[in-house]
Amino acid sequence: xxxxxxxxxxxxxxxxxxxxxxxxxxxxxxxxxxxxxxxxxxxxxxxxxxxxxxxxxxxxxxxxxxxxxxxxxxxxxxxxxxxxxxxxxxxxxxxxxxxxxxxxxxxxxxxxxxxxxxxxxxxxxxxxxxxxxxxxxxxxxxxxxxxxxxxxxxxxxxxxxxxxxxxxxxxxxxxxxxxxxxxxxxxxxxxxxxxxxxxxxxxxxxxxxxxxxxxxxxx
Amino acid sequence: xxxxxxxxxxxxxxxxxxxxxxxxxxxxxxxxxxxxxxxxxxxxxxxxxxxxxxxxxxxxxxxxxxxxxxxxxxxxxxxxxxxxxxxxxxxxxxxxxxxxxxxxxxxxxxxxxxxxxxxxxxxxxxxxxxxxxxxxxxxxxxxxxxxxxxxxxxxxxxxxxxxxxxxxxxxxxxxxxxxxxxxxxxxxxxxxxxxxxxxxxxxxxxxxxxxxxxxxxxxxxxxxxxxxxxxxxxxxxxxxxxxxxxxxxxxxxxxxxxxxxxxxxxxxxxxxxxxxxxxxxxxxxxxxxxxxxxxxxxxxxxxxxxxxxxxxxxxxxxxxxxxxxxxxxxxxxxxxxxxxxxxxxxxxxxxxxxxxxxxxxxxxxxxxxxxxxxxxxxxxxxxxxxxxxxxxxxxxxxxxxxxxxxxxxxxxxxxxxxxxxxxxxxxxxxxxxxxxxxxxxxxxxxxxxxxxxxxxxxxxxxxxxxxxxxxxxxxxxxxxxxxxxxxxxxxxxxxxxxxxxxxxxxxxxxxxxxxxxxxxxxxxxxxxxxxxxxxxxxxxxxxxxx
Numbered sequence: 091x092x093x094x095x096x097x098x099x100x101x102x103x104x105x106x107x108x109x110x111x112x113x114x115x116x117x118x119x120x121x122x123x124x125x126x127x128x129x130x131x132x133x134x135x136x137x138x139x140x141x142x143x144x145x146x147x148x149x150x151x152x153x154x155x156x157x158x159x160x161x162x163x164x165x166x167x168x169x170x171x172x173x174x175x176x177x178x179x180x181x182x183x184x185x186x187x188x189x190x191x192x193x194x195x196x197x198x199x200x201x202x203x204x205x206x207x208x209x210x211x212x213x214x215x216x217x218x219x220x221x222x223x224x225x226x227x228x229x230x231x232x233x234x235x236x237x238x239x240x241x242x243x244x245x246x247x248x249x250x251x252x253x254x255x256x257x258x259x260x261x262x263x264x265x266x267x268x269x270x271x272x273x274x275x276x277x278x279x280x281x282x283x284x285x286x287x288x289x290x291x292x293x294x295x296x297x298x299x300x301x302x303x304x305x306x307x308x309x
Numbered sequence: 310x311x312x313x314x315x316x317x318x319x320x321x322x323x324x325x326x327x328x329x330x331x332x333x334x335x336x337x338x339x340x341x342x343x344x345x346x347x348x349x350x351x352x353x354x355x356x357x358x359x360x361x362x363x364x365x366x367x368x369x370x371x372x373x374x375x376x377x378x379x380x381x382x383x384x385x386x387x388x389x390x391x392x393x394x395x396x397x398x399x400x401x402x403x404x405x406x407x408x409x410x411x412x413x414x415x416x417x418x419x420x421x422x423x424x425x426x427x428x429x430x431x432x433x434x435x436x437x438x439x440x441x442x443x444x445x446x447x448x449x450x451x452x453x454x455x456x457x458x459x460x461x462x463x464x465x466x467x468x469x470x471x472x473x474x475x476x477x478x479x480x481x482x483x484x485x486x487x488x489x490x491x492x493x494x495x496x497x498x499x500x501x502x503x504x505x506x507x508x509x510x511x512x513x514x515x516x517x518x519x520x521x522x523x524x525x526x527x528x529x530x531x532x533x534x535x536x537x538x539x540x541x542x543x544x545x546x547x548x549x550x551x552x553x554x555x556x557x558x559x560x561x562x563x564x565x566x567x568x569x570x571x572x573x574x575x576x577x578x579x580x581x582x583x584x585x586x587x588x589x590x591x592x593x594x595x596x597x598x599x600x601x602x603x604x605x606x607x608x609x610x611x612x613x614x615x616x617x618x619x620x621x622x623x624x625x626x627x628x629x630x631x632x633x634x635x636x637x638x639x640x641x642x643x644x645x646x647x648x649x650x651x652x653x654x655x656x657x658x659x660x661x662x663x664x665x666x667x668x669x670x671x672x673x674x675x676x677x678x679x680x681x682x683x684x685x686x687x688x689x690x691x692x693x694x695x696x697x698x699x700x701x702x703x704x705x706x707x708x709x710x711x712x713x714x715x716x717x718x719x720x721x722x723x724x725x726x727x728x729x730x731x732x733x734x735x736x737x738x739x740x741x742x743x744x745x746x747x748x749x750x751x752x753x754x755x756x757x758x759x760x761x762x763x764x765x766x767x768x769x770x771x772x773x774x775x776x777x778x779x780x781x782x783x784x785x786x787x788x789x790x791x792x793x794x795x796x797x798x799x800x801x802x803x804x805x806x807x808x809x810x811x812x813x814x815x816x817x818x819x820x821x822x823x824x825x826x827x828x829x830x831x832x833x834x835x836x837x838x839x840x841x842x843x844x845x846x847x848x849x850x851x852x853x854x855x
Binding site for chain 2: 109110111112114116118138139140141142143144152153154156157160161197200204233234235240241244247248249251252253254257265266268269270271272273274277279280281282283285286287288290291292293
């Protein structure tokens with residue numbers, strides 16, 4: 091697989107992803123291969139959209155391809171600059187590159203980027219950027235290219251953990267298993283209409299509930 | 310060298326989404342030849358699938374903001390910023406391609422809100438020039454064309470119906486049951502949300518599969534009703550619908566008498582064509598319709614087509630969507646079925662003086678955001694780290710939203726114009742939105758989110774978040790009001806039949822004619838009104854055709 095990041099950049103991003111979705115008593119970004127997802131995404135524009143039947147990826151053409159080339163370039167720049175900043179902060183604080191710090195030190199560096207001036211990680215203040223919907227609004231207004239390094243990496247870690255495995259992450263569907271999402275075994279399952287979640291949708295008592303609603307409608 | 314001219318047609322419709330396709334069906338079935346110019350692609354159901362990353366996060370169906378930017382500013386004294394304000398998919402079928410398809414009717418009061426409320430300071434609140442009763446037959450026609458699933462009579466605030474729903478309501482989801490438990494405990498009226506999904510086979514299409522991928526996903530099975538799989542095939546079946554995708558109209562030209570002579574458009578290869586027609590129908594969505602008219606300047610209309618009154622682009626409304634979120638001990642799987650099935654209430658929809666603000670909005674059960682693994686979230690989940698991961702694991706299957714739609718008030722200063730600096734990938738100026746919410750909008754939002762929370766509380770939620778809307782962001786993809794219909798040419802762009810006061814062969818059938826936003830999902834009414842206007846066009850031109 092072609093890659094954009096050099097080995098140091100790759101390892102630095104993988105280390106940061108391992109703090110974003112850490113390995114606990116359940117698998118994290120490392121086990122799910124989130125870095126493989128990101129490498130695949132930013133290698134070019136050949137793996138932007140999976141074909142909906144899961145048989146491969148769409149070939150982009152025309153203005154759409156132009157836009158994606160531009161977007162990938164912008165995202166690459168955000169990462170390259172972000173990694174330099176991460177290492178500079180790590181060197182200033184601990185005299186080593188980010189990838190060589192221990193987990194606690196890495197958390198402190200990430201926290202300093204997220205909330206300058208705070209030294210303790212992970213309070214429960216409202217998250218203010220990235221995917222986390224401060225408002226439970228629809229996502230269409232979000233623009234990936236305007237995100238800062240950490241917000242972007244958090245978004246891509248999440249995507250690498252939870253996107254359909256065809257994109258290179260969510261290995262063995264472990265992200266879905268961790269949260270109890272019975273995703274399809276392949277995109278083809280949805281494409282053919284075989285994929286159904288009816289047993290999660292309703293539990294059988296809906297008939298009784300619907301009867302009550304019908305009675306109220308008549309009243 | 311002059312641009313090629315395809316054969317002249319009876320009616321040229323710009324846009325093949327909900328309203329354009331509805332109008333095309335009616336006009337072609339009445340014997341008129343229609344050329345449809347749709348700027349986006351003509352995708353088929355085989356190109357749709359269950360891919361959260363592509364559909365929600367990577368602009369597979371949404372417009373790409375790098376190609377189709379918009380700008381936004383709160384007031385005329387501010388610098389506009391590039392922002393994806395109120396996008397809608399640009400393709401054959403438009404927003405109906407990826408919708409969940411909530412299809413409530415507006416209430417009779419919606420059409421006469423100024424009479425009910427009176428003057429409201431800072432707004433341009435008016436009655437509609439048409440009534441619920443005038444539109445009712447067309448509601449029924451659309452519901453029966455689509456096979457809408459619903460329960461007639463269940464919504465206590467609905468106007469009189471000439472006919473029930475063609476399909477029974479969808480089964481109650483676990484999250485809908487919570488909603489109904491809550492509203493019943495509170496003594497509030499609730500009803501199954503009328504929906505575009507088929508609860509049983511209808512017109513040759515099988516019942517809709519209950520998948521996790523619905524809201525914001527195209528339907529690969531073609532069973533969820535849309536303009537793409539209902540109106541477009543109907544129009545094509547007549548042999549009189551010439552649907553041209555990837556055909557981007559840059560300008561409407563007018564002749565010496567001020568009538569539209571042609572639509573000038575570009576195909577994907579960048580070649581320019583001039584399409585002549587007797588009648589032109591705009592169906593681009595309220596923002597893009599206004600933009601196209603503003604782009605169409607001439608000696609006769611120096612400030613935009615049919616804009617002698619300076620009303621074009623004004624009074625734009627967008628709704629705003631927000632929620633209370635509840636966590637439950639038992640699993641409710643609020644992604645199942647797509648997350649938006651199927652419980653609603655209009656208990657706080659019609660005006661009630663005692664609430665301290667005008668009008669109200671539709672409340673319904675929902676998933677949290679797009680309730681799929683990537684895009685699900687809670688307001689207090691950190692951006693990263695073990696706590697964020699733990700919240701995903703604990704609450705993904707135990708959370709739901711009760712959401713509401715703000716009925717934002719029309720204001721003259723809220724408007725769509727052309728941006729002076731930013732152009733799209735075709736080098737045309739983009740739409741610039743200037744919009745500041747009215748205090749009525751914010752008060753209504755707070756009130757309705759509190760009622761959302763009441764429902765969750767009464768349903769036994771163990772924790773509740775209230776997310777009050779503090780601005781209008783266009784997050785509903787609903788847009789209305791840029792070319793109001795009205796009886797007074799001084800304060801409206803269109804007459805009661807949605808014909809331009811100043812251009813007698815120009816009609817608009819999307820949300821642009823709506824004088825007010827109302828508090829409900831607009832697309833059923835947009836399609837019903839498009840059907841009405843198309844019938845009017847056919848009726849008034851029928852003699853010519855013989």
